[in-house]
Amino acid sequence: MFRYTIIVFVLLSACSRNAKTADIDPRIINEMSHDDRTTPSRFDIDFFVRCKDGKVAMLNEPALWGIYRENEKNMSYEKFLDLTLNQKKSVEDSSILNASDCVLLDQQITHYYQSHNLKDFLLEYFTNENNSWRLRDGYSKSQIISISYYCFINNKFLQYDDYIGIYTLIEPYELFPKK
Structure with a gap:
């Protein structure tokens, strides 16, 4: 009986936690990847990317484009956005993003x-x-x-x-x- 009580407790506590996140809406990634770089970005929201050592950085869309142009030559901008914005790939140091821009979460x-x-x-x-x-x-x-x-x-x-x-x-x- 004790074993079943523990199993139920574990299941209930697991259901109340944030274990899964939602991927960034693909329309955002698609529009950003095909955006005209000569006009200001229409997205006035902050985006987050993972840095090294469990830190994160808050960036705007032009900064993401700059980081991509500096570092990623082996993938499309759309793929880069998909991986970085969905927290599946960390961003390396660049002239746009350095270690001081990365912060630990509270x-x-x-x-x-x-x-x-x-x-x-x-x-x-x-x-x-x-x-x-x-x-x-x-x-x-x-x-x-x-x-x-x-x-x-x-x-x-x-x-x-x-x-x-x-x-x-x-x-x-x-x-x-x-x-």
Whole structure:
């Protein structure tokens, strides 16, 4: 009987944790890989890539293009974006990204993310107002980066509205106009 109790406990606790992440919406990768480099990127969101030593870096789309141009000669830009944005390949040092740009994630936020499901994670750090998630106030820059990273790997993007001074979560479908 004790053995069955332990098995049930392990199964229940495993179901409540963030074990799997969502791949970045392929429309984003496709549009970025075929984008015109002479115009500004239409993606005003931050992207995250893995660095060495378990660190991450927050980059914009032009920085990703620059890193690709410096390093990756054996794969397409689309493949590079797919691997790096989905955290399957780490990014090497370059003139655009060096070791000082890579940061460790906040341990407390990491622990909370790993021990709770995504919905509980969002409820801990965001308020849900009118079907929109707004980041609660009072976080340091490193905490915001960590929260943003865990949202990013679940295909949710933190966007800053500098007009009213708040961060909100946006979904991939919000980045593409309805046809």
